[in-house]
Amino acid sequence: MTHEMPITPTIVLFGDGRDWHGKSLKRAFERRGIRPLVAPLAQCGFSTETATGLSIPGLGNHCPRGAFVRFIPGGSFEQVTLYLGLLHALRELGVTVWNDARAIERCVDKSTTTFFLQKAGLPTPRTFAGVDRATAEELVSRLASEGHKAVEKPLFGAQGKGIRLLETANDLSPPEAVDGVYYLQEFVPPAQEHHQDWRLFVCGGRVVASMIRHGEDWITNIKLGARAEAAIASQELADLAVRAASCVGADYAGVDIIQGRDGRFLVLEVNSMPAWNGLQKVTSLRLSDTVVDAFLAAALPESIQNAQGEA
Structure with missing residues (x-):
């Protein structure tokens, strides 16, 4: 007879838990002895009848230590505002939120991303x-x-x-x-004969994995048929990606960088809820474990210390 690990209301995983990323994150938490409370944001809200002022199924009056945001559902302006308001409220309650609402807002709105890149003095296309x-x-x-x-x-x-x-x-x-x-x-013309750019995965202030995306045309998105190639980023490229993630306040991010014909690297976008299944195929590092370890080090540092003590 198997005994399922009890839910740990200390950690909330926002998402439906059914997509590839949600499942891999959940398994990574469980390998560390934590079964997170999976909570779709569409089922959450605010309530004056709880001690926290929030209504998150499964939490009641309990305030979590950490909240990991995998997915924010689409919806009306009012619905998305409520979801982000909930994340803002958790941060106000002292909860470690990855990524918090400020970083998500800065990355979802490309114009705001551009503003922060320029403010930080980072190269980006006109x-x-x-x-x-x-x-x-x-x-x-x-x-x-x-x-x-x-x-x-x-x-x-x-x-x-x-x-x-x-x-x-x-x-x-x-x-x-x-x-x-x-x-x-x-438009940044390709520096090589074919179209390519870099995706660097930043987590906890460092680049943990990177790849070059080769496109059949000028759009180099993996979802649209681009080919991923494992690649080790130079120190210059890694520093640029880390600074890009930092300037928007992202704890983890996918940073897209392209090289112009003059050799300069330009930051195109910073993704605060990045997909990494394409990158996972070309790296030996288990990215979900890496992300969860970095998140727990911030939200539950004692859990990392205990795990190291048992190793």
Whole structure:
């Protein structure tokens, strides 16, 4: 007769626990003697009837020590605001949240990511974000006059969806197709014969794994058919990725970097809820274990010390 490990309300794993990442994280916690409380954010909220002011199924009046955010569901503006408000509230209660709402907000909104990259003095392509179409047209025309193309991206997009390459201002999408916001970056032509960029996985202030993504065209997302190649990042590249994650306040992140024809590295994006199943296929390191260890060192340092003492 097997005995299932009891749930540890000290740690909350936000997500449904059914996707590949959720399952691998749950197993990593359990290998360390912790069965986290898996809580979909759509089932959580606020309540004045609990001691914490929060309503998280399975917690009652208990306040967790740590909360790991694997997934925030989509929804209306009001729904997403509530989910992020819940994460803000946990941080206010002294809970270690990875990644917390501030980092998620800064990364989900690409324009805010760009702002923090520039504020930190990190190289990134020339970028414009705004609602005025005339200004967007002017930017694309100016880039074209300089011999450059522009990349139009959804402000809240992910996995390479909705990205378009623009040669003239006439190529701009209508406002309704971009939810009224134009986010435009100068296109970075490939430094090599084919299109490629770097994905570096930063966790706990260091790069723990990296890969080069080779695209069949200029979009190098694994979900869209790009090929992953294991690669060891140079110190320059690793330092750039760590600084990029740090400037948005991310405890763990996937940082996308491209090399221009002049040899310079440019930060394209910082992902605060990165997928790592593609990266896992080209690294021997078990990434879920690495992430969980770093998270527990911050949220439950005594659990790491006990594990080391037993080793």
